[in-house]
């Protein structure tokens with residue numbers, strides 16, 4: 146409790162205005178500091194960039210790299226050689242270093258699209274090793290083991306910008322300004338839909354796909370941006386030290402980068418800063434550290450994973466925000482202005498209307514010889530609710546997975562709005578407005594209810610990445626509008642009081658309602674609900690039914706998997722009954738109760754299923 150109080154009390158350090166004052170104070174302070182202090186703080190800045198880069202990749206996007214030293218090296222050698230050999234101006238050399246490293250990260254990311262976890266870690270390790278050997282052997286360019294000296298550097302009085310000689314203090318201030326801008330960009334990114342998509346991929350790739358986030362593209366983006374940041378750090382490093390040798394880019398550097406980010410705290414922007422400060426000071430102040438460095442790093446990694454899973458930042462600072470506070474205020478203003486005059490998003494239709502919107506025809510799918518689905522057909526019109534029932538293991542979830550693009554059907558086709566969708570990826574199906582929930586809720590655990598629901602709107606955002614990164618007024622306005630709609634959905638689902646709670650602290654029923662709201666806000670046209678009532682309280686069941694009726698009222702087609710017949714009686718227009726992958730009944734509820742096949746397979750003589758939730 147005391148720690149929580151302390152954390153709240155120092156929450157102000159993350160305020161952008163406080164950060165700005167701190168940055169200015171550092172810049173001015175460097176004029177009066179000793180040469181060695183300025184040097185040390187210059188290293189802190191470089192380490193901040195490296196740790197942020199690891200954080201973005203690992204802490205935010207959940208991807209692994211054991212070869213980040215290579216990106217540092219690519220940046221360092223690029224900037225050093227461009228300036229030393231061709232006399233390219235410093236800013237151009239640094240931009241080139243950033244871009245070349247980004248390109249390398251982009252290439253490496255193709256591996257991340259194909260392999261995962263352990264194998265990916267090994268691949269990045271291999272990448273780092275190859276780079277290290279390349280630097281040692283390519284003597285003509287890198288100087289080999291003898292290294293590359295004479296790199297323009299402030300300490301040698303050989304670095305200039307725009308014709309002015311740049312001393313160590315001016316170089317520090319230059320790096321400080323650039324790092325501050327980078328941090329501001331990262332902050333905007335983390336609180337934008339693109340940044341939140343990284344967290345979604347981290348938490349569950351399948352869930353991310355279900356809200357329209359492309360997993361391969363997002364991972365590629367994460368590697369590219371992360372490599373760019375470390376490449377920039379490499380450029381800074383080259384000119385700070387004036388000499389590059391292969392030993393600066395070996396495995397220990399990659400490990401050091403990981404340790405900084407992990408011990409500082411993954412998943413937040415302040416964690417990497419804390420990590421960078423600690424791990425620049427420690428080796429400097431503790432001389433014995435040099436000999437035992439690798440061992441100490443190893444120990445710290447082990448200890449922090451066990452004792453401090455969220456690092457120093459998790460211990461000392463309040464949780465990060467993933468929505469801009471200003472956007473939340475904007476949403477409130479919009480709500481006040483619109484109160485009473487707002488109409489529902491789509492025209493209300495009480496009748497089911499028109500031709501079928503979604504048709505899954507003759508679907509077949511086998512898992513290693515097991516016929517999970519065999520000639521199943523499901524048609525649904527706008528505003529229609531279809532109950533999908535059957536014993537456990539009869540293929541209900543599999544049918545939802547086929548429609549939502551997680552599985553390709555072995556036979557048959559799925560069409561939406563007259564166009565085939567059974568060849569599309571799950572995120573492409575989601576972007577069309579065919580949305581689903583999961584049998585076990587899949588949310589971003591560290592996100593609040595509001596942040597999780599906002600994720601559902603990912604497919605509706607119109608702003609580009611640049612507008613998001615610069616936080617342009619148009620992007621800001623859009624964010625406020627999205628949040629206002631999120632607040633409406635939360636009210637409908639009865640989640641308003643819990644909106645700012647991290648979902649991992651909430652009971653199962655609230656998590657289910659959060660996932661349902663994530664679909665509700667996304668302007669769906671078809672909604673597939675996989676046992677949404679499982680584990681809900683009486684009150685929550687009423688809310689669930691309300692939400693489903695609102696969807697119907699908006700003309701949305703709803704497929705509802707459910708075992709409670711009372712719940713279905715009140716809601717559905719028709720039912721489809723599956724048994725062992727085959728469709729044994731299709732039609733109204735009344736007919737179903739009298740159908741011998743359904744009674745035999747599912748309902749029993751009581752007229753109620755003997756199988757309940759697994």
Ligand code: ADP
Pocket residue numbers: 512515517535536537538539540541542543544
């Ligand atoms: P339901 O949702 O109706 O309870 P499922 O669709 O989950 O049933 O499963 C239907 C059948 O397919 C079950 O026998 C299940 O074991 C099998 N199945 C589902 N997914 C897979 C999978 N990924 N690999 C192998 N078998 C699977």
Ligand code: MG
Pocket residue numbers: 541542543584675
């Ligand atoms: Mg199921």
